[in-house]
Amino acid sequence: EAEELETDDSELQSRPPVVTVMGHVDHGKTKLLDAIRHTDVVAGESGGITQHIGAYQVRVAHEGDSRAITFIDTPGHEAFTAMRARGAKVTDIAILVVAADDGVMPQTVEAINHAQSANVPIVVAVNKVDKPDSNPDKIRAQLTEYNLVAEEYGGDVMFVDVSAKERMNIDKLLEAVLLTADAELELKANPDSDARGVAIEANLDKGRGSVVTALVERGTLRVGDAMVAGQAYGRVRAMFDEHGKSVTEAGPARPVQVLGLTSVPRAGDSFLIAPDDRTARQIADKRAAAERAAQLAKRRKRISLEDFDEALK
Numbered sequence: 001e002a003e004e005l006e007t008d009d010s011e012l013q014s015r016p017p018v019v020t021v022m023g024h025v026d027h028g029k030t031k032l033l034d035a036i037r038h039t040d041v042v043a044g045e046s047g048g049i050t051q052h053i054g055a056y057q058v059r060v061a062h063e064g065d066s067r068a069i070t071f072i073d074t075p076g077h078e079a080f081t082a083m084r085a086r087g088a089k090v091t092d093i094a095i096l097v098v099a100a101d102d103g104v105m106p107q108t109v110e111a112i113n114h115a116q117s118a119n120v121p122i123v124v125a126v127n128k129v130d131k132p133d134s135n136p137d138k139i140r141a142q143l144t145e146y147n148l149v150a151e152e153y154g155g156d157v158m159f160v161d162v163s164a165k166e167r168m169n170i171d172k173l174l175e176a177v178l179l180t181a182d183a184e185l186e187l188k189a190n191p192d193s194d195a196r197g198v199a200i201e202a203n204l205d206k207g208r209g210s211v212v213t214a215l216v217e218r219g220t221l222r223v224g225d226a227m228v229a230g231q232a233y234g235r236v237r238a239m240f241d242e243h244g245k246s247v248t249e250a251g252p253a254r255p256v257q258v259l260g261l262t263s264v265p266r267a268g269d270s271f272l273i274a275p276d277d278r279t280a281r282q283i284a285d286k287r288a289a290a291e292r293a294a295q296l297a298k299r300r301k302r303i304s305l306e307d308f309d310e311a312l313k
């Protein structure tokens, strides 16, 4: 990213890939996200990933080491498109789920188009291979028409046959994600700066007030930070991870629930850290004023066009 060029290369550290699961309805996106959640090697101790906060991170055994992968926990490309519309590019890799007993369907094609136009590498999960009528080879053949050529067909796209239901080959799929990230992307971020990132989910909770799931893109987010997310602002009062565990800081590619903002931002809003409360408020107020002005201008324009149409009658 252009922004990263400003920082000294030596300050950059590798960060986990952020993955979105896409594909046609009923092809198994939700089930797959569920199966992946269960693979987390450290989850066992703290009772597993119990909280649906909009994103989660799993640790995967990889070449004698353990590496993290972050998943956006909203299946489908609506979230992906909504975030892109706000200019947020949170996804590094897309897992395209295609049911092996069905085949390439309209939303499969849409997902491919979204990922390809955003320049996001695709890993294909050929799902439901436990079904007797599944035909994984047919999926591979079909997808060549969309420039997704499997490695075994001489291409460079990783296809993994999985069963989300039987939780089969999920480890191979995660391995393929890491291999694709290493081969095609250089995922680095500087953790030693103020956090920047995206609000991927936000809602008003009766007891807890504004609850925002923030995905840190660079820097480190800390309890006590003065945050601005879209037009919302406030001091970070507490943070929780996907295990419901309280955390005091969150580095690059880590999703956390943030409590303490005075209002609710929109999904896809970017966030930043201000030097103090007053500045945070000023930034938020300025943005709100700019949006009101833009809306007013739009309404004026619409009204004058209607007047014009009326006059022509």
Ligand code: GDP
Pocket: 023, 024, 025, 026, 027, 028, 029, 030, 031, 032, 075, 127, 128, 129, 130, 131, 162, 163, 164, 165, 166
């Ligand atoms: P989504 O709409 O893409 O999120 O699809 P779901 O995850 O909701 O799955 C749709 C249906 O397919 C559900 O009834 C799942 O139980 C079923 N399903 C998902 N994955 C598998 C699989 O690997 N094998 C089988 N046999 N069924 C699956």
